[in-house]
């Protein structure tokens with residue numbers, strides 16, 4: 742079993758691996774075009790030339806990267822493949838001199854074993870601005886935020902347009918208009 746950087750012909754296998762766990766919400770669904778576009782983020786796990794696992798590292802900047810879409814085929818789990826994928830993605834983060842690696846998961850125990858610890862979602866504003874703000878489960882998120890490394894001290898992405906409303910506060914535009 743070994744890991745390597747993904748190439749475009751791997752996209753179909755990666756898509757199938759992710760689909761197997763996106764139906765129940767374990768993984769975020771990724772379309773085939775999206776995987777092709779971001780294939781350079783992916784590492785695959787191979788056994789006898791067959792792809793049996795994958796994982797991706799999304800780069801925000803040297804302050805933050807995120808492990809996403811990490812999975813091993815059900816029949817190949819429990820043999821060290823998941824650990825190999827995390828190790829390869831951490832090596833990629835190190836190559837890019839990233840200070841903090843984050844992820845959101847419903848399997849925190851696996852990632853504790855890989856050196857991650859639980860964080861607050863609010864510690865990772867870039868993740869909120871990129872994905873969470875558009876998620877229907879924003880106010881009832883059941884995923885655990887986890888990090889390895891130094892928490893980011895800033896966000897590189899701008900606040901999304903719906904940010905003020907999402908936080909439960911919105912300026913009374915009507916009052917402002919009528920009082921003029």
Ligand SMILES: CC(C)(COP(=O)(O)OP(=O)(O)OC[C@H]1O[C@@H](n2cnc3c(N)ncnc32)[C@H](O)[C@@H]1OP(=O)(O)O)[C@@H](O)C(=O)NCCC(=O)NCCS
Pocket residue numbers: 762767768811812813814817818819820821822823824825845846847848850851854
């Ligand atoms: C999570 C997943 C990637 C782990 O892959 P794997 O190949 O089974 O993991 P490994 O065999 O490398 O396990 C490494 C260690 O983690 C432990 N581990 C594996 N899955 C675990 C889990 N769900 N909870 C707690 N510990 C777990 C193993 O016991 C092993 O411990 P050890 O080093 O002390 O022996 C795999 O179960 C999977 O694809 N799950 C479905 C998709 C998913 O949940 N992805 C993560 C969502 S963010």
